[in-house]
Amino acid sequence: MKPVRFGLIGCGRVARYHAQALMEIEGSELVAVCDIVPERADDFSKRYGGDSYYDHRALLEREDVDVVCIATPSGDHPAIGIDAARAGKHVVVEKPIGLTLKEIDDLIDACKSKNVKLCTVHQNRFNPAIVKLREAVDQGRFGKFSHGSIAVRWNRGQHYYDQAKWRGTWKEDGGVLMNQCIHGIDLLRWMMGEPESLAAFTANHFHDIEAEDVGVAAIKFGSGALGTIEGTSNVYPLNWEETLTIFGERGSASVGGVAVNRIERWEFDDPDYSHSLGDMPDPESVYGSGHSLLLARMAEAIRNDGEPPVTGEDGRAAVEMVLAVYRSQETGSIVRFPLVQESERIAEARGLGGKR
Ligand SMILES: NC(=O)c1ccc[n+]([C@@H]2O[C@H](COP(=O)([O-])OP(=O)(O)OC[C@H]3O[C@@H](n4cnc5c(N)ncnc54)[C@H](O)[C@@H]3O)[C@@H](O)[C@H]2O)c1
Numbered sequence: 001m002k003p004v005r006f007g008l009i010g011c012g013r014v015a016r017y018h019a020q021a022l023m024e025i026e027g028s029e030l031v032a033v034c035d036i037v038p039e040r041a042d043d044f045s046k047r048y049g050g051d052s053y054y055d056h057r058a059l060l061e062r063e064d065v066d067v068v069c070i071a072t073p074s075g076d077h078p079a080i081g082i083d084a085a086r087a088g089k090h091v092v093v094e095k096p097i098g099l100t101l102k103e104i105d106d107l108i109d110a111c112k113s114k115n116v117k118l119c120t121v122h123q124n125r126f127n128p129a130i131v132k133l134r135e136a137v138d139q140g141r142f143g144k145f146s147h148g149s150i151a152v153r154w155n156r157g158q159h160y161y162d163q164a165k166w167r168g169t170w171k172e173d174g175g176v177l178m179n180q181c182i183h184g185i186d187l188l189r190w191m192m193g194e195p196e197s198l199a200a201f202t203a204n205h206f207h208d209i210e211a212e213d214v215g216v217a218a219i220k221f222g223s224g225a226l227g228t229i230e231g232t233s234n235v236y237p238l239n240w241e242e243t244l245t246i247f248g249e250r251g252s253a254s255v256g257g258v259a260v261n262r263i264e265r266w267e268f269d270d271p272d273y274s275h276s277l278g279d280m281p282d283p284e285s286v287y288g289s290g291h292s293l294l295l296a297r298m299a300e301a302i303r304n305d306g307e308p309p310v311t312g313e314d315g316r317a318a319v320e321m322v323l324a325v326y327r328s329q330e331t332g333s334i335v336r337f338p339l340v341q342e343s344e345r346i347a348e349a350r351g352l353g354g355k356r
Contacts, residue, residue, distance in 0.1 A: 001027040004299040007065040007089070009056045009080055010072035011035040011044035012164070014094060018069045019048035021292035028299045034059045056080055060087035067117075067302060069295075070094060073164070074179070075172035075350060078103035081118070085110040090117045090302055092295070096182050096322070097315030099174060100342050102352055104319060108312045119298045119308035120315025122186045123290025129255045129263045130187060133244070137191050141268050142248025145225035148192045150184035152176070153240040156233035161209050168209025170349035175202065175211030178322045181231030186310075186318040187244050187260065188229065194222045194317075197336045200325040206234050210345075217325050229325070 004027060008018055011033055022030045034053040035041035045052035053059040060068070060083060067090035070080050078098040081091045091111060097120045098104040111118040124130060136142065156176070166172035173179055189195065200217035207213045213234050219227035243256035243264070251268040255261070268274045297309035324335040326343035347353065 002303060004028050004302050005031045005064050005066045006295075007032040007034065007059050007062070007068040008044075008050070009034045009059065009068055009070050009084075010094075011037075011040045012071065015044065015071045016048070017291040018071060018092075018295065019044070021295045023048070024292050025296045025299060027303075028295065032059045032062055032065055057083060060084055060089060065089055067092060067298070069121075073166035073172040074174070075099050075166070078107040081107045082110040085114045085116050085118075088114060088116065090119075090298075092119045092121060092298055093312075093315065094121045095186075095315065096174070096178055096319045097312060098319060099172075099178070099346050100350055100352055101316065101320060101323065101339065102342065103350070104312070104316045108316065111312060117298070117301055117308045118312035119294070119301075120310045120312060120318075121291070121294060122183055122310045122314065122318070123294045124183045124187060124260055125190065125310060126290035126293035127255075127259075127261050129257075129261055130244075132263065133191065133246070133253055133255050136251065136253060136268070136273075137246075141251045141270070141273060142246060142253075143250035144248060145192060145221075145223060146247045146249065147226040147228070148188055148244070148246040149228040150181070150188045150230070150242075150244050151228075152181040152184050152231040152242045153235045154180055154233055154242070155235045155238050155240070156180070156207075156213075158207055160233075161207055168207065168211050170210050170345045173211065174322065174326075174346065175204070175209070175215070176213050176233040177202065177215045177229070177231045177325055178211070178319070180233060181215070181229065182318050182322060184231070184242055184244060184260065185229060185321050186314065188227060189317055189321060190314075191244070191246055192221050192223070192225055192227055195227075195321060195324075195337050196220045196222045197334050198321070198324050198328060199334045200229070200328040202325065202329045212329075215325055215329075217328070219321075229321075 041052035202212035202215035214232040217229040245254040254265040
């Protein structure tokens with residue numbers, strides 16, 4: 001089997017999930033790592049292998065790198081991804097794929113024009129309970145949808161935000177909806193279909209950061225089904241739950257646990273299907289174990305010229321929903337899709353005009 005050689009840009013908290021995954025995936029290899037903080041790149045390289053770099057452009061000059069994983073602060077994802085695409089590398093971008101639709105579109109275009117693949121890391125799509133839920137949706141087990149909801153009720157103390165200057169800023173991160181809740185928003189859309197409009201409120205109650213630490217939204221999907229988003233980092237004293245619930249005319253299901261990993265309720269009109277549940281314990285961390293499955297599928301897509309497991313367009317659609325929430329809070333009105341105006345606060349912080 002021809003090996004797929006990975007480079008990793010950004011050696012912080014999430015990077016080890018990429019490195020550990022690559023150690024497990026047969027036929028994949030981590031050959032280069034990069035961080036602008038040299039000790040981090042060097043320590044990471046000693047621990048997980050790969051030569052260390054302190055500037056991503058130097059890493060991208062290596063001919064033997066087939067694909068890069070980008071795990072830097074969120075606002076920088078599109079610019080680094082565009083550099084990678086121009087260097088002819090396939091691109092795996094941590095969530096959120098970017099913070100503005102303009103920058104995300106530039107990244108998608110760059111990948112298309114260089115004929116490289118683009119994948120967004122929404123690894124919770126590979127949680128066994130979510131795979132089962134998606135199977136039920138694909139098989140039409142719910143019948144017509146009534147409504148669906150995602151609730152991300154987590155705790156992040158001030159010390160979490162103080163770990164790095166980019167956290168909680170409009171320029172590089174956004175708030176709990178853009179950072180923590182975006183996986184759940186991706187899942188809600190993946191199950192329920194494209195949104196038509198939403199109305200939302202956000203607030204910052206407990207943290208010394210620019211962006212929100214709680215947000216709620218009411219959504220109308222294109223199918224006519226309704227939905228809600230509730231996301232917060234304010235839950236006392238620790239992470240409580242991330243739960244995705246779907247109600248249809250012939251089925252109801254709730255996938256919860258700390259990070260959408262456990263089937264809590266599973267009721268369908270077919271009694272055999274209702275009782276076909278296995279034991280699905282919580283993962284060791286909220287990151288779950290989906291990075292391995294996602295990167296294995298991306299390596300396969302590169303080898304066989306297939307579709308990335310989660311596309312750039314998927315990543316864009318989740319960000320568009322969060323930006324619509326921000327826009328609704330900014331204007332006090334219902335926001336329709338497709339979004340025509342970026343979030344003013346983010347666009348301003350990133351030095352871009354708001355209009356699409
Ligand atoms: N998929 C998930 O579940 C998941 C979980 C956590 C974080 N993330 C995402 O991963 C990204 C990183 O988050 P984190 O918690 O690891 O952050 P972090 O601050 O711990 O790590 C970021 C690293 O990137 C480095 N860096 C910054 N600019 C760089 C550049 N231009 N080139 C190379 N390195 C650079 C920093 O020095 C730091 O070491 C964020 O976008 C975050 O949203 C995803």
